[in-house]
Amino acid sequence: MEKLYLLCNAHLDPIWQWQLNEGIAAAISTFRTAAELCEEHEELVFNHNESLLYKWVEQYEPELFERIHNLIKKGRWHIIGGWTLQPDCQMLSGESFVRQILYGKNYFYEKFGVEPKVAVNFDSFGHTRGLVQILKKSGYKYYIFMRPDPSTEGFTDLPQIFHWKGFNNSEIIAYRLNTGYNTGFGNAAREIERYITENRDKRIAMRCWGVGDHGGGPSNKDVKDIKKLTEQYKDRVEIIHSDPEQYFNEIDSSQLPAVEKGLGPVFPGCYTSLIRIKQKHRSLEGKLTTAEKMAAAASLLKPGIYPYKELQQAFDALMLIQFHDVLAGTCTQQSEEEGIRIADYGLELAERICTQAFYTLLSGQHKADEGCIPIFIYNPQPYEITDIFTCEFMLAGQNWSNKTTIADVFYDGIQIPSQIIKEDSNISLDWRKKIAFCAKLKPMSMNRFDLRLNLSDYISQINLEYGDRYIFENEEIRVVLNMKTGLIDSYFADNMEHLKLGGCMLEVFEDVADSWLMHTNKLDTSAGCFRLMSPNEAREFAGVENINFKPVNIIEDGNVFVEIEALFRYNNSFSRISYRFPKTGREIAVSVTLYFQEKDKMVRLVIPTNMEDADFFGQTAFGIEKLDSTGVESVSHRWLCASNQNHSLVLINNGVYGSSNKEGVIRQSLLRSSGYCVHPIENRSLFRQDRFLARADQGERSYQFWLCSQPESKWIAYAERASQIKNEPPYIVSAFPSGRGRVYNKLMEITETVRLDCFKRAKKGEGFIVHLFNPLSITQTATLRCPILDIHHIFDMEPYEVKCFLLSSKVIHEVDFLENPSV
Structure with a gap:
């Protein structure tokens, strides 16, 4: 070895085993120590990324911030990475990655006049291939990561440095830290010397050092020990305190190998652990995208009203919960609650932005006619949407008569299919109403629907006598629901069968307490499945006295859809599944609610397709990934698809990421009842055995899915559009406009x-x-x-x-x- 570049750093988790206030304290003390040592030792160069930490220093200790600014000007402190923080790098949408970079780089350029060219995510658990295009179009040349490490299955032969190729054939040079990002307190010189010995065949090399996880960075002892080591090796190896760009500038990239795949899976338990955080994250991603689109559209009509500050605050909340130990579900219970609180803050801000924009976009809508109730739906997408929409509204007064209020829905004077369904309130009075209707929305426009009310003697008559099978048919699909199991036994469309028996089963698998799932990438040992309740169990669970109540019931039936509810049990846990079969179209909505009380188990929604030779695909950041088909736990975003040369079956979700797919069966992972922030340490027990310790995801958890068959040539276009609509839904309000202004359509x-x-x-x-x-x-x-x-x-x-x-x-x-x- 001729030259060794030392990269002094301090990996610091804002939230993990601690909460945010402690993370702030650790960041400030770490930066203060690093500044003192840089000022004392003229050869030392300190490296750090994550604009969030610098903001904390600027806010809480401005004198230290100024010292750091001076060190940066002198080249003694180097900004690497340039992101807001180090997020999870598998579950973020492409746009979320863009914001992590955009807001981070903007901050560093504004405050220090620098723009990093080396992106850094030391500690994230795998990296999507979609990152390559994002990095390239954000001004980066290089990417440093640590996981998957050399021991990870499927990556033992991954080069340390390589050309990483993205979905669109863009490239960036990626570098894996084979030795980790820190050296521990007081061990730096010993670890560096060992690295030199083990890598003596390399002409130049780079080694990270410092104390990590709870800050730390460089210590005075380590700096002095490295100075001695540098003097000891001065005639053999040039040891230089540096930044990563100096190392990369000496690399001959022309001979580097190419890698054309994502860097995962890594610790696949992270794709499902602490599912509430993941659901909040997905919800906030979608809500913020909608809020931003609506705010931009509103500012087209009224320049000067754009909510820059509120949007930035909401994105700050989103980016914080994307930190890799929060979104991955590997933090403590207290940090989980903090993450949910931060997400809810972002969601509330986004909702207020949507509301403000909505009333601007309502401009020009005429006043409601006498006796009519208007419903307005703003479509934030630049294309037509045809879907089923629901909206609640209030009657002008309470109806105490024996008749019931019904509503017909009109669009441009033409009546469209609709049905009154159960409202969210449980007050037994004809007053609060909920309506469902099927409609087509104009692109990026306010769409108006007028409800005309009538009193009727009509009471919904739902057929409760359906035998062992319930058969649903419309012009496109034929579905058979087994009333003895509560599961879908057939889904027939395009002259072919798409499912085997038992569709939408909830299967339970043996799991472990390890939050990360560090030592395996498969959970394939079945521990049984949720079974349909008996009538007595169903009555007790539902809290009803009706002796005719059954575990499977048709609960809605009208011109828009049929909804069937089924109740299940597994040991001490319960579940409710509802199926909505559309009167028009082929998309089945499946709602799942779990009431879970088991330990060390995983629950999956099982879709047994009729394609044993199927390939599996999933959405990722700005790309589509072909997923493993041998049962390895995989990660994807808004949709999964099983496909062969004849047909495809798409499963859309609104907040889950993990799946295990094999032999034509989709198994979407719903939750893990693992421990909080626990992983193996040598041969020690995972849990203390002298007390009760809480497990993750106990209690009520709810999920929404949409199942739809598509011809092979159309499934990608359908999956992308439909999943965007479900995760960024149109904004619906029953409102009474003023009649003033001008209507703008198709912005x-x-x-x-x-x-x-x-x-x-x-x-x-x-x-x-x-x-x-x-x-x-x-x-x-x-x-x-x-x-x-x-x-x-x-x-x-x-x-x-x-x-x-x-x-x-x-x-x-x-x-x-x-x-x-x-x-």
Whole structure:
């Protein structure tokens, strides 16, 4: 070895075994120590990323912040990474990664005038392949990571440094830390010397050192010991305190191997542990995307009302819960609750932004006619949406008569299919109502529906005599529900059967207390399944006195859908599944509620497709990943698909990530009742055995799925669009407009097979930013129309390409993710 670059750092988790207030204290003390040592030892260079930590120092100890600023100017303190923090790198949407980078880099450039070229995620548990394009279009040249490490199954032969290729064939140089990111207190010189000995065949090398996890960074002893080691090796190896860019500048990248896959799975328990955090995260991602699109649309009509501050605060909340030990579910119970509280803060901000934008976009709608109740649905997507929508509303007064109020729904004077369904309230009075209707929404427009009310003697008559099988048919599908098991035995569409018996079974698998699931990537030992309750069990569980109450019941039946409820039990746990079969279309809605009380178990929703030769696919950040088909726990986002050359079955979700797929069977992971923040340490017991210790995800958890068959040629377009609609739903309110203003429709339209992931005001306040993603494996020509800005732009998109545009009146420019002109 001729030269060794030392990368002094201090990996610091804002939340993990501790809560945020302690993380703030650790960050400040760590930075203070690092600054003191840099000032004392002129050879030392300290490296750190994560703008969140610098913000804390700036806010709580501004004198220290100024010292750091001076050290950066002198080259003694180096900003690496440049992200807001080190998030989970498997479960974030592509747009979430963009914001982690955009807001982090903006901060560092504004405060210090620097823009890092080396991205760093030392501690994250695997890395999606979609990161490559994001990094490339954010100005990065290099990426440093640690996991999967050399012992991870499937990655034992992964090169330490390589060209990492993304879905769209973009490339970045990636470097794996084979020795970890820290050296422990007082051990730095010994670890560095060992590294030199074990890597003597390398001409140049890089080694991280410092104290990690709860701050620490460099210590005075370690700095002095390294100084002695440097003097000892001065005639053999040049040891340099440095930053990673100096190392990469000496690398000959022309001969590096190429890697064309995602860097995972790693610790696959993280894809399901602490499911509430994951559901809140998905909900906040979707709500914020909708809020931003609505705010941008509203500011097209009224410039100057864009809520920059509120959106930034909401994104700050989202980015904080994306920290890898929070979103991955490996933190303590107290930190879980803190994460949920932070997510709820972001959701409340997003809701207020939507409300403000909604009333701006309501402009020009005429006053309600006498006796009519208007329902308005704003479609934030730049394409038409056809779906089933529900909305609650109040009657003008309480109806104490023996008659019931019914409502017909009209769109542009034409009646559309609708049905009154059970409202959320349980007050036994005809007063609060809920209606479901099937409608088509204009793209990026306010859509109006008028309800006309009537009193009727009609009382819904639901047939309770259905034998052993309930058969549902419409023009597209035929579904058979087994009334003895409560499961779907047949789903027939396009002249073929798509399911085997027992669809939507909840199967339980043996698990362990390890939050990460460090020592295996499969949980395939079945511990049984939820069985249909007996009538007595069902009555007791539901708390009803009706002696005819059954464990399977039709609870809604009208012009829009049939809904059937089934109740199940497993040991001390219970579950409720409801199926909504549409009167038009083929998409089955499946709602699952678990009341779970087991320990060291995993629960999965099982979809046994009729395709034993199926390949499995899942959505990831700006890409589609072919998933493992041998039962290894995999990660994906809004949808899963089992597909062969003939047909495909798509399962959309609104907040789960893990799955295990094999022999044509989709097994979507719902929860793990593992421990909080526990993993193996040598041969020690995972849990203390002298007290009660809480387990994760005990109690009530709810999930929503949509199951739909598609021809092989159409499933990607369907999965991408439908999953966006379900996770970024239109904004629905029953409201009475003033009648003033002007109506604006179709504020933006984009080719239907292109996904709009971002529509917002530019960071400098001049114009609008849009991010468009091509989810197809082929090049397509797309069109973007924005009539209010007088823009009609036609362009080509390569497979899996993301394009970013800056829009202003009559002008459109391509930019990168940092909103700078694209090179």
